[in-house]
Amino acid sequence: MKENQIPKATAKRLPLYYRYLRILNNAGKKKVSSTELSEAVQVDSATIRRDFSYFGELGKRGYGYDVQDLMQFFAKTLNDDQMTNVALIGVGNLGSALLKYKFHQSNSIRVSAAFDVNPDIVGRIVDGIPVYPMTDMKEQIAIQQIDIAILTVPAQRSQDVVNELVAAGIKGILNFTPARITAPSDVLIQNVDLTNELQTLIYFLHSGSEEETVAE
Incomplete structure (x- = not known):
């Protein structure tokens, strides 16, 4: 290369x-x-x-x-010849929906653990994924060799959770919260703001402009 x-x-x-x-x-x-x-x-x-x-x-x-x-x-x-373990943080409505997604477009992505504070969910298996208490997060990330976390917690809790993830050794975060989180430079953050994307689509729809699928 x-x-x-x-x-x-x-x-x-x-x-x-x-x-x-x-x-x-x-x-x-x-x-x-x-x-x-x-x-x-x-x-x-x-x-x-x-x-x-x-x-x-x-x-x-x-x-x-x-x-x-x-x-x-x-x-x-794309490292699709190696298995990457992923953790889901926050098993609310969006988190539960993401657990149902089987990442069928890749052979190498596996959501191996989920974490939440809700006692009605913790300890259960949701769509084949065990849900652990947040207090077990650091230990399970180390045991399961998890490198990436998907973040779907409430916005006001997001930065605190990110700090815990960084301390646990996470190197990549897919952020579905509207908060703009920060992390050390060696931790990659990808923000997915569904409301922003929808509002952008509505803007282009009503402005008569065409949005490119992938911006240069």
Whole structure:
């Protein structure tokens, strides 16, 4: 892989390419062109070629891309060849819905534990996932070698919980709360604000503008 920095917009498109390559591979297709990929994933072919160029020569001029080789390359790039254990923090309405999601687009993501303060939920198995008390969080994160946490706690509690997660060794947080949390520079935070996304969609709907699927 080239040493230059991969743009964030490119990184966001990699799972999209990988998912479609898996579909092609399962269908027995041997090769694919950037034009075919473009039509399938709704990203223009020039952008696809530029995205791929950050990783070196992935295809051959006049041939296109070998589906299996490219799929395996992105599997390794996205760490989809290694199991990543994830914890869900907060088993309320949103948290419960996320537990039902089986992350079928990846073979390597497993929600292995959930944590909550509600005594009616703690100690139960919810959609196949054990729910532990918050007091057990640090211990279970270490035992289960959990690297990533999904945060769905009330906004006013979010920063305190983040501090506990950092102390427990968590290296990545997917934040579904509206609060803007902070963490040390070696902990990655991805914010998912559903209300903000919906309001942005409504804005573009009524302004007559078209929002790009993935911003550059």
